[in-house]
Amino acid sequence: MLKNLLEYIGVDEGRVNFSWVSAAEGGRFAELVRGVTAKVKEIGPNKGLISSESGCCGCKN
Amino acid sequence: MRMQKLAAQIKDAAKKLLEEKKVDLVVGFAEGSLPLRGTPLFARTPEEADKLTWNRGCENNLANYLRKREGKVAVVAKGCDVRSIVALVKENQINRDNLYIIGVPCSGMIDRKKVNQLVGGKDVLEIEDNGDTVVIKGKDFSETARVADLLHNSCQDCRYGNPVVYDELIGELLPEKGEDDFAEIKEFEAKTAAERRAYLAEEFSKCIRCYACRNACPMCYCEECFVDCSTPQWIGKSAADIQDNILFQAVRVFHSAGRCADCGACERACPMGINLRLLTRKLVKDVKELFNAEAGVNMEDKAALATFTADDPEPFLVKE
Numbered sequence: 349m350l351k352n353l354l355e356y357i358g359v360d361e362g363r364v365n366f367s368w369v370s371a372a373e374g375g376r377f378a379e380l381v382r383g384v385t386a387k388v389k390e391i392g393p394n395k396g397l398i399s400s401e402s403g404c405c406g407c408k409n
Numbered sequence: 410m411r412m413q414k415l416a417a418q419i420k421d422a423a424k425k426l427l428e429e430k431k432v433d434l435v436v437g438f439a440e441g442s443l444p445l446r447g448t449p450l451f452a453r454t455p456e457e458a459d460k461l462t463w464n465r466g467c468e469n470n471l472a473n474y475l476r477k478r479e480g481k482v483a484v485v486a487k488g489c490d491v492r493s494i495v496a497l498v499k500e501n502q503i504n505r506d507n508l509y510i511i512g513v514p515c516s517g518m519i520d521r522k523k524v525n526q527l528v529g530g531k532d533v534l535e536i537e538d539n540g541d542t543v544v545i546k547g548k549d550f551s552e553t554a555r556v557a558d559l560l561h562n563s564c565q566d567c568r569y570g571n572p573v574v575y576d577e578l579i580g581e582l583l584p585e586k587g588e589d590d591f592a593e594i595k596e597f598e599a600k601t602a603a604e605r606r607a608y609l610a611e612e613f614s615k616c617i618r619c620y621a622c623r624n625a626c627p628m629c630y631c632e633e634c635f636v637d638c639s640t641p642q643w644i645g646k647s648a649a650d651i652q653d654n655i656l657f658q659a660v661r662v663f664h665s666a667g668r669c670a671d672c673g674a675c676e677r678a679c680p681m682g683i684n685l686r687l688l689t690r691k692l693v694k695d696v697k698e699l700f701n702a703e704a705g706v707n708m709e710d711k712a713a714l715a716t717f718t719a720d721d722p723e724p725f726l727v728k729e
Contacts, residue, residue, distance in 0.1 A: 349663070349666055349692065349695055349696070349699070349714070349725075350663060350725075351725040352691070352695050352725070353659060353662070353663055353666075353688075353691060353692065353695075354659070355602070356597075356598065356605065356688075356691050357605065357606075357609055357655060357659055357688070358602050358603075358605045358606030358609060359602075360602060361602065365727050366725050366726050366727065367726055367727040367729075368726065380727060380729070383727070384727065396652055397606055397609070397610070397651075397652045397655055397656075398606060398609075398610040398651050398652050398655075
């Protein structure tokens with residue numbers, strides 16, 4: 349639900365990731381985190397909810 | 410005429426309850442100082458109950474005044490009020506045994522802003538209710554309009570005009586309506602992320618952070634709201650930061666996920682006319698789609714986000 353809402357309000361798709369990993373699954377955890385970091389690097393820096401379109405005060409700077 | 414009849418019946422019911430000492434307090438509506446400005450009334454004596462009324466301007470969600478009350482209380486409740494009451498009973502905020510629900514089937518309340526637009530901002534002095542149409546009267550004008558065109562958006566979308574639970578029913582039950590299609594939410598979902606961001610930035614640039622939405626909402630009852638905390642300060646307090654305004658509302662609506670009855674009280678309370686139901690209804694829709702649940706539609710179902718089953722959908726997990 350949270351992921352749905354965040355993407356609905358304009359957070360880049362793929363930037364929010366959830367998973368469930370047991371404390372005994374170290375290998376799987378590392379693999380998941382590698383996957384997620386690669387994905388997020390591909391999306392690039394987070395420009396925020398509004399600053400990607402406009403500046404601090406609604407200007408375009 | 411129908412409204413006047415209902416008002417008289419509500420008055421009688423309330424007086425009877427107070428005279429027989431079945432309740433200590435009746436929460437209902439009194440006439441406001443202007444048409445469509447119905448205001449909550451707290452009647453403790455039969456004489457005070459004489460001020461009770463019922464019309465197309467009784468828009469507040471009275472469930473908001475029932476949490477943690479001492480003594481026996483009766484409430485005049487529309488469909489949406491009752492749904493919120495049911496949700497609050499489940500959260501132990503209202504003791505059902507001490508509450509007497511005077512249910513009133515509701516076909517919708519009129520939106521002052523829509524009336525204002527229709528008459529071009531002229532002062533409205535009287536609303537004559539003729540059932541399906543109303544005559545809006547002012548100093549030098551009189552205009553007839555269809556009630557259906559003037560209803561609040563939340564009332565137009567409402568599928569629960571009939572109270573789902575009541576101890577006494579005033580008037581007659583209304584015919585059931587079909588399913589809600591969430592058309593405007595689907596339309597917004599279909600836009601690109603950039604379009605959605607742009608629209609929300611525009612909407613929330615209007616926000617003045619008065620928190621009227623939170624205060625009008627019967628489900629927003631945290632003793633300390635996260636926006637009021639200063640240590641730590643979870644969120645910026647200035648309305649100049651549009652991103653914080655969006656974040657405030659996003660957290661608020663997320664807190665009401667599976668609890669929101671879509672009564673629209675937040676949007677009606679907003680002095681800036683922000684389209685808040687665009688966010689609240691997204692969660693109403695998701696809860697319905699994911700868990701096939703709706704808030705406060707019966708006394709049995711547990712709140713959607715307070716239950717767990719092994720086959721709960723998990724579309725949010727990273728695909729492996």
